[in-house]
Amino acid sequence: MDILRVLLDPPYGGAWNMAFDEALLEHAPLSGPTLRLYRWAMPTLSLGYFQRYEDRHHHQASLSCPVVRRPSGGGAILHDRELTYALVLPTEHHLASRPVALYSAVHQALVSALKAWNVSAEILWNETLCQGSTQGEDGGSSRPARAPPSQPARGEAHLSNADNLGLDLGRSLPPPFMCFARRSCGDVVVGPHKIAGSAQKRIKTGILQHGSILLGRSPFAPEFPGLADLLSRCIQVERLISDFVEEVGALLRLRPTSAEARSADIARAQELLTTKYRNGQWTMKIR
Amino acid sequence: MNPEELKFTPTHEWVHVNEADGGWVATVGLTQHAVAALTDLVFLELPKVGQQVQAAKPMGVVESIKAVSDIYSPVDGEVVEVNQAVVDQLNLLSQDPYGEGWLVKIKLSENKLPDGLLDYEGYQKQCAAESY
Numbered sequence: 001m002d003i004l005r006v007l008l009d010p011p012y013g014g015a016w017n018m019a020f021d022e023a024l025l026e027h028a029p030l031s032g033p034t035l036r037l038y039r040w041a042m043p044t045l046s047l048g049y050f051q052r053y054e055d056r057h058h059h060q061a062s063l064s065c066p067v068v069r070r071p072s073g074g075g076a077i078l079h080d081r082e083l084t085y086a087l088v089l090p091t092e093h094h095l096a097s098r099p100v101a102l103y104s105a106v107h108q109a110l111v112s113a114l115k116a117w118n119v120s121a122e123i124l125w126n127e128t129l130c131q132g133s134t135q136g137e138d139g140g141s142s143r144p145a146r147a148p149p150s151q152p153a154r155g156e157a158h159l160s161n162a163d164n165l166g167l168d169l170g171r172s173l174p175p176p177f178m179c180f181a182r183r184s185c186g187d188v189v190v191g192p193h194k195i196a197g198s199a200q201k202r203i204k205t206g207i208l209q210h211g212s213i214l215l216g217r218s219p220f221a222p223e224f225p226g227l228a229d230l231l232s233r234c235i236q237v238e239r240l241i242s243d244f245v246e247e248v249g250a251l252l253r254l255r256p257t258s259a260e261a262r263s264a265d266i267a268r269a270q271e272l273l274t275t276k277y278r279n280g281q282w283t284m285k286i287r
Numbered sequence: 288m289n290p291e292e293l294k295f296t297p298t299h300e301w302v303h304v305n306e307a308d309g310g311w312v313a314t315v316g317l318t319q320h321a322v323a324a325l326t327d328l329v330f331l332e333l334p335k336v337g338q339q340v341q342a343a344k345p346m347g348v349v350e351s352i353k354a355v356s357d358i359y360s361p362v363d364g365e366v367v368e369v370n371q372a373v374v375d376q377l378n379l380l381s382q383d384p385y386g387e388g389w390l391v392k393i394k395l396s397e398n399k400l401p402d403g404l405l406d407y408e409g410y411q412k413q414c415a416a417e418s419y
Binding site: 073 | 326
């Protein structure tokens with residue numbers, strides 16, 4: 001059985017976290033399958049690749065937090081009381097060319113890990129709910145305002161399965177700004193609350209899947225309860241990581257093996273840190 | 288455009304070359320196979336007119352519900368036209384990937400196609416081998 005390199009990193013700043021994940025992706029053919037788990041040095045807002053920087057101003061609670069743009073897609077995430085994972089697979093892996101299957105496999109791993117804790121997490125499959133959204137408990141303001149007619153709002157060109165179903169699910173509105181206010185098939189939910197979401201970046205030599213698992217409610221995104229709030233008990237993060245890693249390995253048919261960061265990955269991440277992720281042009285590439 | 292007359296990259300772009308003003312201009316798009324695999328398309332980012340692009344290097348990005356994917360240039364050259372209609376109406380990509388869904392036109396640096404492009408039959412074999 002091939003190895004799944006597991007990197008358990010201490011908390012770093014947002015720019016480094018993104019730079020290192022991109023370096024892992026670029027080096028996927030050399031490094032092989034890698035799963036990195038980490039927290040963030042300070043509460044940080046990460047934007048999806050195509051999100052407008054200015055839309056962060058519609059999420060008042062996180063305005064004081066630094067912001068970084070991810071290489072992966074999807075909605076904004078407030079990284080505070082949460083666990084982030086970055087899974088990198090080279091093209092040769094059987095799931096690297098099947099993004100939906102990979103997304104589902106990792107989320108199934110999380111559901112299985114939580115099942116051992118008697119947590120009734122499940123994967124969202126209902127087609128109608130998948131295309132919907134929630135504004136969080138406060139009915140709040142995480143959906144960006146619509147752009148004026150002369151400037152089409154990002155997302156208005158959204159072409160979804162709903163077209164095939166003849167459903168009008170409000171897709172003429174842009175999707176909610178925050179990832180955890182969005183609903184997509186494959187999301188992990190506990191009751192009505194989304195507790196994990198993922199997004200990917202694909203290049204010709206590999207795939208990076210970023211994911212976020214909400215551990216607790218953050219004061220910088222108080223509309224989204226985490227596992228601790230929903231279960232009314234503390235979360236043992238180390239045990240969650242251990243169980244999750246084991247389940248991911250089983251589903252990917254890889255043997256999890258603790259690893260250290262490769263010097264080549266660190267060197268490339270340093271370059272990306274300077275040229276891209278600490279560069280305002282990248283963070284504000286879409287204003 | 289008839290896909291059987293096109294050339295293809297291993298990364299699922301198609302290319303068709305015409306002669307214009309003594310040079311070669313390539314029309315480039317995403318294949319039907321790629322568009323179907325990407326499913327729910329959300330955003331498309333293409334290079335600007337005048338931008339230099341290199342064969343097998345990223346020239347754009349497409350986002351579906353789950354994934355941001357690079358789009359690779361099949362040729363070396365300069366972008367001379369961008370299909371803004373497809374940026375504004377992503378359904379053109381799925382409705383007519385080999386026609387109205389074209390992405391960019393590139394004036395080739397040299398009047399020849401790079402090695403490594405696939406013909407229709409070779410591309411079909413690659414698609415069959417990939418288990419999307």
